[in-house]
Amino acid sequence: MTSQERQTIATTEAPGAIGPYSQAVQIGNMLITSGQLGMDTKGVFPVSVEEQTQRSLLNVKAILESAGFTMNDVIKTTVFLQDMNDFQKVNEVYATFFTEPYPARSAVQVAKLPKGGLVEIEVIAVKA
Template identity: 80%
Template sequence: MTKQERKTIATSNAPGAIGPYSQAVQFGNMIITSGQLGMNAAGEFPDSVSEQAKQSLTNVKAILEAADYAMEHVVKTTVFLKDMGDFQTVNEVYATFFAEPYPARSAVEVAKLPKGGLVEIEVIAVK
């Protein structure tokens, strides 16, 4: 893969990277986002896991839209949860962002997320 084939996707409508990575990378007709925490572009977290899940997916949507993609282009998601007990709550929010046919998905509980987040979501989209 050469640098010419790869394009960095960035938007101010989602939090900027907090390390040496991109919000997303486009390669051909595929976009891979970095994990999006449930914080707004100003770096503020809502209190509840449902609001953080909503913000995380809102961030994903903003990044995709910056590349002229939409949520219906998402084919795979990975959901990282601080507490697997929040799975159903996150599912309820998740279902408001996706329609059938749903993307493939993995969900895992992790010991800790950056900045004390409760949920982080990354996606792969293909157009």
């Protein structure tokens, strides 16, 4: 793939898109994922925010791996929380998926997430 070619990434190892968007798009050595809710491939959400965070990051990991990337290639994450009071709980799970040097990150509280989710995470990854 040349640096200008755009490729849609999709895997059955993560929930499919629930609208007119792709699980991820790759351009050259950069991959950008859509936000991944904390649900499994059958659309089932675990109850706790910790379990949803883990599921969200497992979905991100599956998408990355389907395109030949790893969690170590992630340079930026955005975490959307339904309740900022869950930040520490999310942070504890998040820390188990990344090692130093950690990716840059933003975390924001939103009024509502699709399908009643508690957390949604999107990433940008670059292969050096």
